[in-house]
Amino acid sequence: MDPSLPTGVSRPSGWIIVGASGLGLASAYWDDSWHSTLGRDSALIPPHLLLYASIVAVGVILGLWAMRILRDTRSLSALGRAPGFILAAASAAATAIAAPADAFWHSTFGRDAVLWSPPHLLSVISTTVLLGAMLVSVSDRPWRQLQIGLSAVVLAAAQILVMEYDTDVPQFSETLYLPVALLSLLSAGWVIIRTTRFPFALTTAIVAYILLRAALTAGLTGAGWLAPDLPLALLGLAAVDLLQSLPRLRWLVAASIVAALESLLSAIRLSNVQIGSILPWTMAVVGAALVAVFVVGVRNRAVTATIVLLLGLSFALVTPVPASAHDPGQGPSFGTAALSVQGDGSGELTVTVDDFSTTATMPGRAWLVARRAGQTITVPLAAGSVSRSGRATGRISLPHPGLWFVYADVSSYVGTLEVWLPISQNFTGTITQTRALYQPTETREWSPPQYLFALSLVAIGAVLVVWLMVRVRRVPTSGATERPYTSGAPPSLPGR
Secondary structure, three states: OOOOOOOOOOHHHHHHHHHHHHHHHHHHHHHHHHHHHHOOOOOOOHHHHHHHHHHHHHHHHHHHHHHHHHHHHOOOHHHHHOOOHHHHHHHHHHHHHHHHHHHHHHHHHOOOOOOOOHHHHHHHHHHHHHHHHHHHHOOOOOOHHHHHHHHHHHHHHHHHHHHHHHOOOOOOOHHHHHHHHHHHHHHHHHHHHHHOOOOOHHHHHHHHHHHHHHHHHHHHHHOOOOOOOOOHHHHHHHHHHHOOOOOOOHHHHHHHHHHHHHHHHHHOOOOOOOHHHHHHHHHHHHHHHHHHHHHHOOOOOHHHHHHHHHHHHHHHHHOOOOOOOOOOOOOOEEEEEEEEEEEEOOOEEEEEEEEEEOOOOOOOOEEEEEEEOOEEEEEEEEOOOOOOOOOEEEEEEOOOOOEEEEEEEEEEOOEEEEEEEEEEOOOEEEEEEEEEEEOOOOOOOOOHHHHHHHHHHHHHHHHHHHHHHHHHHOOOOOOOOOOOOOOOOOOOOOOO
16 A cells, blocks of 8 residues: 555544534433523533533544554645545534634623524534535445445534424524525535435435434433424435436425425424424425426426525515524522413413522512513513512413423512523423522624624634535546455545
């Protein structure tokens, strides 16, 4: 073997990446459930520790990969020629940057617990690109099982973008769910198709990912945590493998099948997203597919124009207004209070707040607030004032199915104090918990420095995405020979 040839990641290292990514996926959904159930907590809670361990494992693998390349080639420039290495390293660096950027964002611009905050988006995007770079690294290897494993975690990372919808805690309008899900899913599918060269690789990866999510759902449910939906609509993406005779249209057809399946799952309540939020997008995507296939013709360039027109019109019709997010547990604590909720199964709740243990004086009024997906409902909790040892009761109606966050807000001399519980709209029975009574942080208008900082983080993510697209397009899709090896570092294709 010529030691001057740069090498891709080794097979054992690739499997460690897959395992660490699976743990990272589990930690993300566990962390989401933790915060939705208990609120903000220490940086050293178990899901955070699991996430840190997965990040460290990936970092160690990248370090070992670099050391192996330098050992075999004795050249720093070989790192740049190693397939996928520089992109993976840059993505890892961006992931590392996202953590202090998130801390700076909170300390400078206020709390923002939503998944789509710029630092969080950078973390999700850079993780997905890193895994895509791993697929590029092994794209010329006869390691089908490893490629399937990496493809499954690429899908998993891409779908983190809609995690809050899948776990029934949407922070923004549910109208955004389907377009974001389709964009991330189709992008991940394209990377998988371009970097794997055996039949039904994408379909196999989808099945593997669904099994991974099923195991995660079973584990979280068994442990008493909130669990995500099963991503069964992803099965529609298998149309990309099945419709090889329609190379230009198979992606649009697959998108329409995914959208139709998602609408069906929502209609039969196997998806937490409301059918009314999904249906307009489904009609637009399915309509575009029908026009492309049956009216315009397979090879007509007008297909692209028609698709863009239909999707553009649908976006103009269904673009939602900005929504405020649920952000529990933020701000200084002023003791505890007991919150009791009684439900009749139809969305009618009777809420009682009492047993205050606080140093704050509360001479003011109190009210109930219910929030979900940007919708806020407010009703009086008590006609009079609430004293430190007082008791207040009120009733509130939850209009739509799903998980709602019910707050008891009490005015005090230090400002508004609140205590909260997550409650399903169809909750039946009574639940009583003693929770932290805290002062919520104020919602601020974005300042020019905040816009600039957000733009810089999003720009880093955009550069990584474009870089991955360019790198994936350079992967040979035909005429390349897979190169098995029996020992030593695996060779790369010439010119890569």
